[in-house]
Amino acid sequence: MPAKTGKQYIEGLKKANNNVYIQGERVDDVTEHPAFKNVIKSMANLYDLQYEKPEKMLYTSPTTGDKVGMTFLQPRSVEDLIKRREAMQEWARTSGGMMGRSPDYLNAEVMAMGVNNSLFAEGDPRFAENARNYYEYARENDISLTHTLIHPQVNRAKAQHQQKDANVALHLVEERPDGIIVDGIRLLATQGGITDEILVFPSTVKKAGELDDPYSLAFAIPNNTPGLKFISRESFDYGKNDWDHPLGSRFEEGDAIVSFENVFVPWERVFVCGNSSVCNRTFKETNAVVHMAHQVLAKNIVKTEFVLGVALSMMDAIGIDGFQHVQDKGAEIMLTLETMKSHLYRAEHNAKLDKSGTMTPDFAALDAARNWYPRIYPRLSEIIRILGASGLMGIPTEADFNHDEIGPIIHRGLQGKNLEGYERVQLFRLAWDMTLSAFGSRQTHYEYYFFGDPIRMGMTYFDNYDKEPYKNYIQDFLKKSTGVKASN
Numbered sequence: 001m002p003a004k005t006g007k008q009y010i011e012g013l014k015k016a017n018n019n020v021y022i023q024g025e026r027v028d029d030v031t032e033h034p035a036f037k038n039v040i041k042s043m044a045n046l047y048d049l050q051y052e053k054p055e056k057m058l059y060t061s062p063t064t065g066d067k068v069g070m071t072f073l074q075p076r077s078v079e080d081l082i083k084r085r086e087a088m089q090e091w092a093r094t095s096g097g098m099m100g101r102s103p104d105y106l107n108a109e110v111m112a113m114g115v116n117n118s119l120f121a122e123g124d125p126r127f128a129e130n131a132r133n134y135y136e137y138a139r140e141n142d143i144s145l146t147h148t149l150i151h152p153q154v155n156r157a158k159a160q161h162q163q164k165d166a167n168v169a170l171h172l173v174e175e176r177p178d179g180i181i182v183d184g185i186r187l188l189a190t191q192g193g194i195t196d197e198i199l200v201f202p203s204t205v206k207k208a209g210e211l212d213d214p215y216s217l218a219f220a221i222p223n224n225t226p227g228l229k230f231i232s233r234e235s236f237d238y239g240k241n242d243w244d245h246p247l248g249s250r251f252e253e254g255d256a257i258v259s260f261e262n263v264f265v266p267w268e269r270v271f272v273c274g275n276s277s278v279c280n281r282t283f284k285e286t287n288a289v290v291h292m293a294h295q296v297l298a299k300n301i302v303k304t305e306f307v308l309g310v311a312l313s314m315m316d317a318i319g320i321d322g323f324q325h326v327q328d329k330g331a332e333i334m335l336t337l338e339t340m341k342s343h344l345y346r347a348e349h350n351a352k353l354d355k356s357g358t359m360t361p362d363f364a365a366l367d368a369a370r371n372w373y374p375r376i377y378p379r380l381s382e383i384i385r386i387l388g389a390s391g392l393m394g395i396p397t398e399a400d401f402n403h404d405e406i407g408p409i410i411h412r413g414l415q416g417k418n419l420e421g422y423e424r425v426q427l428f429r430l431a432w433d434m435t436l437s438a439f440g441s442r443q444t445h446y447e448y449y450f451f452g453d454p455i456r457m458g459m460t461y462f463d464n465y466d467k468e469p470y471k472n473y474i475q476d477f478l479k480k481s482t483g484v485k486a487s488n
């Protein structure tokens with residue numbers, strides 16, 4: 001089947017009738033529900049964009065000859081990597097990078113696990129085959145995916161098997177001739193319930209010991225599998241128009257707790273079954289983390305461009321661009337953007353073929369970027385807040401501007417240097433929705449945490465960093481310092 005259209009994505013969700021709950025109710029049809037329908041439209045637009053820009057967004061499937069999504073491409077050359085990244089950035093631009101889970105993020109994951117599947121054979125030769133088949137299935141059917149990696153936050157000081165109720169977390173219940181039964185809770189599925197299938201994989205960061213083997217699983221199942229429930233947090237799409245909530249009204253992806261009640265997973269969808277050793281190595285040895293980090297960096301370059309555009313427009317709007325500290329804050333965003341672009345260039349141009357023949361970006365550059373951006377993004381948000389000041393609270397709605405009596409007052413009263421009140425407030429509402437609204441606050445939280453706890457990622461980064469050359473450099477330098485004072 002060729003790549004999906006938006007209509008097919010929406011029809012697929014209607015037909016699937018996934019078990020989604022929100023605010024104490026089961027959702028009848030996510031595509032019509034106020035919490036989900038707008039982001040579903042935005043996702044549908046992404047699928048439609050594949051056909052609006054086919055040269056950029058589609059390629060010919062190596063197995064069927066159909067036109068499939070470019071973001072599923074197994075890159076074989078640096079040119080392929082760039083082509084795939086340009087498709088990813090095309091999608092990111094539609095939301096200013098505010099949709100962390102445009103489908104490309106997990107498309108890159110299934111591709112990497114599908115082509116670098118030999119690790120899974122350590123558990124069972126079938127599992128490697130399953131990973132390859134799943135990549136092809138996802139690509140040929142343009143499957144939209146969510147994923148869940150984290151055990152519930154019960155007691156982080158203990159391993160899973162030591163928890164007071166060890167069966168709370170998703171675990172293996174039974175192996176049967178036709179598949180496995182799993183039960184328990186997993187966190188946190190962004191876009192849970194509004195995608196076709198769910199990937200259950202181990203954490204990218206947290207490692208498990210052998211006694212946690214029953215929790216060490218990887219598989220993929222349709223989101224309407226019996227026993228599977230998505231328990232969504234309340235929505236930050238408050239049903240406002242695009243003018244009032246320019247981001248939250250369109251790109252609120254939602255996050256869900258995932259409950260598995262004795263869920264059956266057929267063997268052909270299992271990649272890891274009760275094997276902590278394979279789980280601990282999955283993201284690294286399949287290079288999935290590399291290809292996902294490539295998508296993240298590509299997306300976050302677009303996001304930083306968007307933040308910079310908003311900051312510069314605000315400076316112009318209220319005439320603050322001449323002040324020294326304002327310029328310095330603008331420069332901070334510019335430096336962030338340029339640094340991210342340099343990481344991307346190095347990642348792509350130092351790429352090498354891995355053992356599967358996949359052109360694999362330089363992870364040193366991507367690892368630096370993915371460890372750094374969570375630390376810097378809160379600062380970008382803070383800069384917008386500092387620049388906007390009261391302007392981020394003096395934000396009447398479009399209805400206020402349309403009101404006969406108060407409309408003219410605010411249109412004049414809230415004018416900017418070169419803008420009327422209506423235009424200035426529209427811009428400042430965008431800045432507010434990006435940083436201070438519930439939607440904006442989640443963006444900051446998302447960038448900080450979605451790839452794993454940045455503290456532990458930083459610890460791993462420090463551990464793995466090749467420190468010897470730098471220590472040796474200092475040793476050599478000190479050895480050459482003889483202690484004899486230079487004569488004048």
Ligand SMILES: Cc1cc2nc3c(=O)[nH]c(=O)nc-3n(C[C@H](O)[C@H](O)[C@H](O)COP(=O)(O)OP(=O)(O)OC[C@H]3O[C@@H](n4cnc5c(N)ncnc54)[C@H](O)[C@@H]3O)c2cc1C
Pocket residue numbers: 147148149150153156187188189190191255442445446449450451452453455456
């Ligand atoms: C908006 C958002 C969307 C997300 N979407 C997804 C998704 O789609 N799929 C998915 O699988 N996950 C998702 N996540 C979850 C994300 O992967 C986790 O938040 C992240 O891995 C951190 O794990 P945790 O939340 O369990 O934090 P915890 O591990 O519970 O950490 C809580 C605090 O305790 C500290 N801490 C805990 N243990 C240790 C330790 N051993 N050493 C030092 N410090 C420790 C941490 O540093 C942190 O400050 C999402 C998260 C957010 C916020």
